[in-house]
Amino acid sequence: MHDLRKYFPIQKGIFQRTIGYVKAVDGISFDIQRGETLGLVGESGCGKTTAGRCLLRLIPPTSGSFIFGEEEVDLAKLSHHEMRPYRRRIQMIFQDPHASLNPRMTVGDIVGEPMRVNRTEKGAALHDRVVELLEAVGLRSQDIRRYPHAFSGGQRQRIGIARALALQPELIVADEPVSALDVSVQAQILNLLAELREKFHLSYIFIAHDLSVVEHISDRVAVMYLGKIVEISDAETLYQSPKHPYTEALISAVPLPDPSAQRQREHIRLAGDVPDPSQPPTGCYFHPRCRYATDICKQETPELRQVASGVQVACHHSDTLELQGV
Amino acid sequence: MDSAYKTSAKKPLLEISGLKTVFPTDDGIVNAVNDVSFEISRGQTVGVVGESGCGKSITGLSLLQLVPSPGRIESGEIRFYRNGEDAPLDIAQVSPKSELMRQIRGSEIAIIFQEPMTSLNPVYTIGNQIAEAIILHEQVDKKTARERAIEMIARVGIPAPTQRVDEYPHQLSGGMRQRVMIAMALCCSPTLLIADEPTTALDVTIQAQVLGLMQELQAELGMAIMLITHDLGVIADLADEVVVMYAGRVVEKGTVDDIFYHPLHPYTQGLLKSIPVLGKTPQRTLPSIPGTVPHPLTLPTGCSFQPRCSERMGECERMPELVGVNGKTENDEHDVRCWLHTDF
Numbered sequence: 001m002h003d004l005r006k007y008f009p010i011q012k013g014i015f016q017r018t019i020g021y022v023k024a025v026d027g028i029s030f031d032i033q034r035g036e037t038l039g040l041v042g043e044s045g046c047g048k049t050t051a052g053r054c055l056l057r058l059i060p061p062t063s064g065s066f067i068f069g070e071e072e073v074d075l076a077k078l079s080h081h082e083m084r085p086y087r088r089r090i091q092m093i094f095q096d097p098h099a100s101l102n103p104r105m106t107v108g109d110i111v112g113e114p115m116r117v118n119r120t121e122k123g124a125a126l127h128d129r130v131v132e133l134l135e136a137v138g139l140r141s142q143d144i145r146r147y148p149h150a151f152s153g154g155q156r157q158r159i160g161i162a163r164a165l166a167l168q169p170e171l172i173v174a175d176e177p178v179s180a181l182d183v184s185v186q187a188q189i190l191n192l193l194a195e196l197r198e199k200f201h202l203s204y205i206f207i208a209h210d211l212s213v214v215e216h217i218s219d220r221v222a223v224m225y226l227g228k229i230v231e232i233s234d235a236e237t238l239y240q241s242p243k244h245p246y247t248e249a250l251i252s253a254v255p256l257p258d259p260s261a262q263r264q265r266e267h268i269r270l271a272g273d274v275p276d277p278s279q280p281p282t283g284c285y286f287h288p289r290c291r292y293a294t295d296i297c298k299q300e301t302p303e304l305r306q307v308a309s310g311v312q313v314a315c316h317h318s319d320t321l322e323l324q325g326v
Numbered sequence: 327m328d329s330a331y332k333t334s335a336k337k338p339l340l341e342i343s344g345l346k347t348v349f350p351t352d353d354g355i356v357n358a359v360n361d362v363s364f365e366i367s368r369g370q371t372v373g374v375v376g377e378s379g380c381g382k383s384i385t386g387l388s389l390l391q392l393v394p395s396p397g398r399i400e401s402g403e404i405r406f407y408r409n410g411e412d413a414p415l416d417i418a419q420v421s422p423k424s425e426l427m428r429q430i431r432g433s434e435i436a437i438i439f440q441e442p443m444t445s446l447n448p449v450y451t452i453g454n455q456i457a458e459a460i461i462l463h464e465q466v467d468k469k470t471a472r473e474r475a476i477e478m479i480a481r482v483g484i485p486a487p488t489q490r491v492d493e494y495p496h497q498l499s500g501g502m503r504q505r506v507m508i509a510m511a512l513c514c515s516p517t518l519l520i521a522d523e524p525t526t527a528l529d530v531t532i533q534a535q536v537l538g539l540m541q542e543l544q545a546e547l548g549m550a551i552m553l554i555t556h557d558l559g560v561i562a563d564l565a566d567e568v569v570v571m572y573a574g575r576v577v578e579k580g581t582v583d584d585i586f587y588h589p590l591h592p593y594t595q596g597l598l599k600s601i602p603v604l605g606k607t608p609q610r611t612l613p614s615i616p617g618t619v620p621h622p623l624t625l626p627t628g629c630s631f632q633p634r635c636s637e638r639m640g641e642c643e644r645m646p647e648l649v650g651v652n653g654k655t656e657n658d659e660h661d662v663r664c665w666l667h668t669d670f
Contacts, residue, residue, distance in 0.1 A: 043529035152618045182377035183556060187600035187614035194611065209529065216602035216612065239605050253534035254604050255559030259582045262562045269538050270531045273499045326605025 023277055024050040026227035027064070029304070032171070037197065037204040039218030039235065041211055041250070045274055047227040048207045052173045055205065056090055057083055069170070088118055088167035095176035097156035101148040107134070107159055108144035114166040133162040136199070137192060154185035161192065165200065175207045190217055211254050215239055220310075223247050226277055226285040229304055233311035240325040243313040245290045248323040256326070266324065284316065292317055336367040338407055339517060339550050340389070341414070345402035347381075347388045356622045358384040358397065360574035363648070364567075366518065371544070371551040373565030373582070375558060375597075377619050381574040382554045386520045389552070390431050391422040408434060409517060433463040436511035440523035442503035446495040452479070452506045453491030456513055463514045478509040483539055501532035508539065515547055522554045537563055558601060562586060570594050573620055573630035576648055580660035590651060590662040592635045629665070641665040 025047040032038045040048045054061040057075065066075045068086065075086055094100040101110055112130045115121045121129050131141045137158040148156055157177060164172055174193070178186040194217060196202060208214050214221055215235050222232040223246065231244040242248045252268040270289045275281055281288050287297040296316050304314040315321070347359035359381040366372045374382045387393050389404055405414035408430075420427045439445045447455060456478055457471035466474070472491070479487040482505040495503055504524065511519055521540070525533040541564065544551060553564055561568055561582070568585040570578040570593065578591040589595045596615040617634040620626060626633050632642040648663040 043531060154618055182619065183558070183597055184377060184600050184615040185618060187602075187612040188616075190602070191611050191614055211530070212602040212604040215604055249531060251604065253530040255534075255537070255557070255563040256605075257558035257562050257586065257598065257601055257603060259562040259586050262559075267534065267538065269534050271535075273501060273532065274529075 023047075023227045023280065025054065028222075028224070028227075028229045030222055030229065030232060032203050032205065034170070034203055035197070035201050036220065037206055037218045039214035039221040040205060040207045040224060041209065041214050041221060042224035043209065043250075043274055045226075045277060046224040047277075048224050049175055051224070052092070052175050052205060052207050055171075055173055056087075056092055058092075088114070088120075089169050090171045090173065091164040091167065091169040093157075093160050093164050093172060093174040093177045096180055097153055097160055098148075098180075100160055101156055103148055106145055106147055107139075107151075110148070110159060111144075111162045111166055114163060118167060120167065129166070130162075133165055136165065136196065137162045138188075152185075153181050154188060157181060157189055158192065161189075161196070165196065168200070169202070171203045171205070173205045173207070176209070177206075178213060179208065179210065186213070193217060211239075211250060223250065226274060226280055228285060228314065229312075230286065230315070231311075231313045232304070233308075233313075237308075237311060238325075242323050242325055243307060243311060243318045243321075244286075244315045245292050245321065245323065246286050248325075249289075251326055252324070284314075292321055336370070338365055338405075338414075339368045339370075340366040340407070341403070341405040342385075342389070343403050343405070345385065345388060345404060345418070346400045347384050347393055347397060348400045349397040351396075351623075354623050357574050358622065359388060361648075362402070362571070362574075362576050364569050364576060364579055366550050366552060368517065368550055369544070369548045370567065371553055371565045373553045373555065373561035373568045374571060375555060375561055375568060376571035377556060379573075379619055379622065380571040382571050383522050385571070386437065386522050386552060386554050389417060389518075389520060390435055390437060391417060391420060391427050392431075392437075393422075406430070406435070429463070432459055432511075432516070433514040434516050435518045435520065436514070436516040437520040437522065438504070438507045438511050438524050440526050442500065442507050442527070443495065445507060446503060448495055451492050451494055452498070456506070456510050459510050460513050474513065475509075478513050479506070481543070482506070482509045482512075483535075484509075499532075500528055501535060504528060504532075504536050505539065508536070508543070512543060512547065512549075516549055518550045518552065519544075520552045520554070523556070524553075525560065526555070526557070533560075540564070558586075558598065570597075573625060574622065575630065575663065576661075577631065577664070578660075578662045579648075584660045588660075590660070590667055591631075591664045592637050592666075593631045596634075596636075629663075637666060639665065 028051060030038060040051065042048045053059045055066060061076050064076055068075050108130050111133055112126050115126055115129065130144060134141060134143055139158055178189050181189060197204060206214060206217055218235045221235050221238050222229045225246050231247050239251060242251060249268045249270045256262050272289055283299050284297040284302050287293040302314045302316050304312050306312050307318055343363045345359055345362045349356040349358055362385055376382045384393060388399055399418050402418055404417040406417050407414045453472060453475045456475035460466060460471040460474050476487045476491050479490055484490050484502055484505055525536050528536060555561060565582050568580065568582050569576055572593050578594045585594060589598055599613040600615060602612060615634055620630060628643040628645055632638050642665055646663050646665045646668050648661050649668050650659055650661050651667050
């Protein structure tokens with residue numbers, strides 16, 4: 001682990017087979033560098049959670065590849081058994097801190113379990129390691145004997161984070177880690193995640209529907225719509241000058257906690273709902289709701305292409321459109 | 327539109343004073359709503375913000391005498407100015423099961439909830455459910471009620487209303503269900519709509535549609551809205567006045583501009599600083615409020631916020647009163663419950 005510019009390139013194309021096809025995640029590609037945070041945003045049903053779960057092989061991907069680490073192993077092709085040594089290097093933080101902790105285990109058991117299962121620590125060393133982890137996430141060492149019900153939502157999320165850190169992972173997939181929390185607690189957890197990223201040199205895939213939270217934590221952001229990435233660029237560029245009409249509409253839909261700015265902004269109200277992913281529209285999936293759509297959008301599916309350094313967008317008209325950010 | 331309401335003389339619709347709603351539990355009495363006072367004027371939107379457990383939803387339910395058992399309103403007044411009557415009616419004194427309360431619910435004060443799926447009955451068509459509300463409150467036959475239902479469905483922007491009227495809730499998307507809820511709430515033209523986290527379960531683009539719809543219908547029907555939410559963005563978008571609640575009490579209230587641009591209570595200030603704002607240069611660390619919301623049975627002595635407050639001082643061991651301060655905008659009241667702004 002010396003090379004700091006290690007790549008985790010990911011190319012995937014996933015079709016979950018049913019009677020027809022529900023293309024939950026439909027050919028998405030991105031890469032994450034060591035220490036980087038990639039935000040995945042989109043509305044419900046856009047495939048962001050499915051994408052995250054495929055990375056951990058919690059759901060087997062239908063096709064595609066996921067090259068991980070400096071060994072450049074393709075995790076998508078490994079058997080269940082071969083996958084084991086890699087599992088400890090990719091961990092997950094879940095949305096609901098109430099459902100993701102076993103109520104009958106103490107905090108010490110919950111945080112220590114990954115190490116017991118993987119036989120990395122035992123006995124007194126295990127205990128010390130658990131205490132160290134609890135302190136790293138801002139809990140006290142005496143919390144080790146308490147049960148999850150004795151903690152508030154924010155503290156439970158800290159337990160989940162300690163568990164994810166137990167095996168010293170390189171990549172953490174955080175699926176809506178703060179959406180179940182109160183506003184004042186949400187800020188604490190976001191700060192903790194940022195702090196741990198520096199301390200342990202972690203990479204995050206941060207999945208969330210809240211654009212302002214994603215902007216805050218991410219270096220780069222990928223916007224998903226109906227199983228595809230429509231735009232990916234660094235966080236600031238994305239919000240200041242979006243290149244895809246869907247990104248523009250998403251940004252416009254977020255109510256700003258600033259009454260006078262909110263009165264002056266132009267509000268783009270998208271008509272209709274996200275289409276049924278089993279019967280996606282022809283051409284560009286976004287065209288029925290897009291106010292800039294022309295004939296070509298109905299016929300041809302735009303490819304994700306590079307339009308500027310670090311900016312990729314899937315829109316036929318991205319060169320000519322002048323879209324507004326915040 | 328909202329500025330028109332602000333300049334016109336305020337006509338009171340609802341005055342809540344000293345409202346206290348309690349829940350007796352095995353471990354003691356929980357004061358879910360404690361000494362809450364605020365006013366809602368006709369046609370105005372009042373936003374009630376706070377974190378989970380602060381009593382904002384229970385305040386909304388108290389106004390309709392819908393507090394779930396064993397909870398009850400212990401003291402306080404809810405003066406409701408009904409159409410065509412000069413003297414207000416104190417809802418706090420009306421029995422929850424009385425005929426009078428039934429008349430008020432739905433036809434004069436309506437409520438919409440966060441989760442549209444659990445608020446709709448899955449075994450009846452949406453047309454049936456809207457028509458039921460109309461028949462309950464007005465002397466009309468089934469056919470007229472159905473026509474009114476179709477009209478309401480069209481009005482809330484659901485396409486193909488004649489077809490949709492016969493569909494079941496599961497056939498609709500989340501945004502459409504919330505529109506049905508709004509149609510049902512507004513079918514009897516209430517003077518007050520209580521919206522409890524109306525868009526929390528919805529995606530942002532759908533949230534924008536529903537909030538836009540609520541604004542349009544408010545302008546059209548002139549009803550007042552009590553908007554309960556934890557989302558400060560939604561408050562900034564819709565509210566004229568804001569009530570900030572913490573641990574069952576009102577800690578600050580004022581116009582939306584006063585609250586967002588000149589917050590006085592350390593809790594309001596902390597809350598506003600701790601949310602990431604889209605487009606503001608991302609800071610690495612967000613200023614956060616330490617600790618968590620206290621448990622309602624073990625509230626700290628004095629000011630409930632003092633253990634988390636960065637401005638804590640000796641006086642905070644006693645509960646401050648909600649007092650008026652000179653608001654930064656003219657003619658407007660700005661109240662705060664904090665010793666920093668109160669004479670000892």
